[in-house]
Amino acid sequence: MAEMAAQGKSPEILFWVGCAGSFDARAQKVTRALCEILNHAEVEFAILGSEERCTGDPARRAGNEFLFQMTATTNIETLNMYGVKKIVTACPHCFNILKNEYPELGGHYEVVHHTQLINELIVNGNLKLKEGGDFKGQRITYHDSCYLGRANDVYEVPRALLESLDVDLVEMKRSRKNGLCCGAGGAQMWKEDEPGDKRISLERIEEALETNPTAVVANCPFCLTMLQDGLKAKEKNEQIPVYDLSEMILSRL
Amino acid sequence: MIQSLLFILVAGVSGWFAWKGFSRVWRNIQLGKPEKISGNTSQRWRNVLLVAMGQQKMFKNWLPAVLHLFIYVAFVITQVELIEIFVDGIFGTHRFFAPYLGAFYTFVISSIEVLSVLAFVATIIFLSRRNLLRIARFQKPEMKGFPSRDANLILLGEIILITGIFCMNGGDKVLQARGVEHYHLTGDFAVSTWLGPLLFGGMSNGAVVIIERFGWWLHIFTVFGFICYLPYSKHLHIILAFPNTWYARLTAKGHMENMPEIQLEVRIMMGLPPLTPADGGESAPDGNPSGELPEFGANDVFSLSWHNILQAYSCTECGRCTAACPANITGKKLSPRKVMMDVRDRAEEVGAAIASGRQAVAAYDDGKSLFDRITPEELHACTTCNACVEACPVLINPLDIILQMRRHEILTQSAGPAEWLPMFNAIENAGAAWAMSEPREAWRDA
Incomplete structure (x- = not known):
């Protein structure tokens, strides 16, 4: 995202990779699969890379609201700085918290799960199976x-x-x-x-x-x-x- | 005349007892924190009409749904007859509405009779599901003792009530056919026209009058007893299901309640201005004038919302939540139904201590809390999967209480599973849910 922003580009969609998608060997395969699909459909997208932090879902559900508020607020500052409008993620936990819980903290984005985005691409004819x-x-x-x-x-x-x-x-x-x-x-x-x-x-x-x-x-x-x-x-x-x-x-x- | 006086006396005494019981429940619900719940009235009406009145969510499981519907409709329509019983009881009349309503009266009473037969069958099946078939969700540990007796007592009351109706109507039909004075003609009732003569046809007029009067009094005594018993019973759901569905949360089930006071703290700590409602944030909460360390999360009825306590009193202990709970299914101690029962029982305990003057609301301290009833082991078993929330036929949310208690455990008690500490540390220090040595984008090079 930082590179694209430096080039003055604002990609139509941000791919929120998530902790599992970044670090878990099995989930990494899903991350790469989604990237290939998006490239195939010629969707212009970016990732936050090292600027992405855990959304705070496990912390919040465990009861640690302080930690959640800290990590979520940091993420929202980053997302708002880049003017992110639409987010796709392959993780339903990230999807839920970005969609339903970030707005109360000042983070307003259109959030879709990757199955929704892929379906949309197929329906619109951008992906042909x-x-x-x-x-x-x-x-x-x-x-x-x-x-x-x-x-x-x-x-x-x-x-x-x-x-x-x-x-x-x-x-x-x-x-x-x-x-x-x-x-x-x-x-x-x-x-x-x-x-x-x-x-x-x-x-x-x-x-x-x-x-x-x-x-x-x-x-x-x-x-x-x-x-x-x-x-x-x-x-x-x-x-x-x-x-x-x-x-x-x-x-x- | 004596009957009228007796009736007024019984009605007055049971009215007084019922008033005492219902005000106790009302006061106990008020023990919770204030919370304003409003907005989207059309969706709220939809919930009341479809979920409470229409019993939409019961129909996930059609057999109990249909049986429950029989009892429910019979109960509602019997209220019409109850109005007449009151008029007759006070003024000493007999079937006051019959001459005015004519054929329609016959139709209404016939409907009540048909539904009463269906309700009778349903009650017998319900009793056998609980006591003979022993359906698993009725046999969980939290159902031992009073909760099981409570359910059987209500079902038994139902049988007594229906017995009363048919003694009353059946006797009446026999006496009408014999032209006994005072028992004027009312047309043919669907059931008692043949059931009456079948059961009481061989008896003398005097004996049948006694049966008819016995049925009438049995019916009304059961109704009065039922009204007085309601505020002590799980059966309170017949009333509270309506406000409970009205006040149910309308946000996505995945949405967890925000804590604006912590949000404000964190923003100040990070050097950010408070969020305004224009940003989508809630207005900043007031400061903490007492200067005491604030308590976060819930450990007692005082730190839950009144809405949580209303939900606890609305629970009829059907156990659909517990039957759907993945933790409970796999033998863990957590039972969402027990969470609701524990909150209600704690509200009863606290309410009783305050009512007796042993404790004051402002400085309540009996050395106990919700954690004496709901153990950390139960709280830690929850996967936050929302199966319990989805399962509840009256829109109770046990997960909300579990999460508020987890918050208390972590934020106020600094307790919780030790295994979560590495995760907390990783999020705080590395920005990831696991402490990893490679950078976040390493997957790109694989």
Whole structure:
């Protein structure tokens, strides 16, 4: 972003990479996939790079409002300095907090999740999917992330993308509004589960496996980690991959 | 004459008891912090009409939804008959409205009878779901003791009420057919026209009059008992569901309440001016004139909003939240229903201590708090997934309370899971949720 600003350019969209997208090896692949898709569609975009900080979602949900306010205010100062209007992110936690909680702190942007942006590009004809492809006709189950789903009522856009990939979408028993959490939200990602019978990720992946899928699809870097952990525990991680929707779209460009 | 006096006496006494009970609930709700909730009245009306009156969210699970609807509609329509019972009770008349309404009267009473039969069936099924089938959400630890008895008592009351209706109407029909004085003709009622003769046809006039009067008094006694019992029961939801859906939050479920006082502190610390409403911020809160260290988050009913306490009293302990909670499903201690019950029970405890004069509102200190009921282990198990919020048929938000208590734990007690400290430190020092050695853009070179 700094480079573009120095050249006097203001890109139409800022890609908010997020901590997972920046540092988590699995989520980095999603970050690169989204960049390729945006380049393919000739969308002019920028990233904040080292000027991006954690949005503060895990801190705020853990109860640390001071830390959240500090990091969020710093981010808003940066975003407003560059005059950012529209933000895309591949992380539903970043999406939710930028969209719903930054305005009260003085950060007003149009925020979209990457599945929404990709869908928009396809609908507008800026992205054309090739015929056929690996996923055509495959049994695939889709996991609603809590922060895209219940938190923001986005259920149908990711499903529309799956439809454009011609997959055989099989829903889990608990889906859409009734979807079951992967177990990572509310800062659980940074701690062990409280004492109980089993991990939430295992409960969820067992439900996914009941649909007898060839692949599981998610839209959130934390869900990716949790679902993969669950598959490992079930010793199914070799046979069944967990994809982010963007990776499936990329394979068809 | 004696009956009229007796009726007025019973009505007066139960009115007084009900008044006491409802004012107690009202006062306890006021224990919470003031919070102004307004705006978007059209959406609020929509919620009241669709969610409370129309029971929209019950229909996620159609079987209990339909059964619940039978009882609900029967209850509402029976209120029409209750007006007549009051008129007859006070003036010593008998079926006062019948001559004026004619066929319409027959239709109304017939509708009440049909719905009462449906409600009777529903009640029997509900009792067996709780006590024979033992549906999982009714068997959680927080349901032991009074909560389970409370539910069964209400269902039993329902059966008694319906028994009263059919004794009253059935007896009446038999006496009408025999042309007994005082029992004027009312047309054929859908159920009691055949049920009455079937049950009481072989009895003497005197015996049937006793049954008819017994039914009438049983009905009204159950109603009065019910009104007095409501403010002590989970069944209060039949009233509070309406204000509760009206005051429900209308923002996206993912939105977490802002803390303007901390926002202001942080902005001052960072050398930034306070946000004005024009920037989208809330107006800056007043300073802290007492000079005491402020408490952040909630540890008691006083630090929750009145709205949280209203929600606690609106909860009918159905447990749909707990059945949907990923933490509870996987055997963790957290149960969103228990959170609501704990807040209500604490409000009852605090309210009782204040009412008895043992404690004053301003300096309340009984050495206890919400943390004696809701443990950190429960709070730490929450994934903030909003499944409980989505599940509640009357728009209660247990997550809001959990998050306010987490805030108290971290900000006021400086406690919380030790595993979160590295994350906090990383965000504060490195601007990332993990402490990483490589730069944030390293993914570009991979």
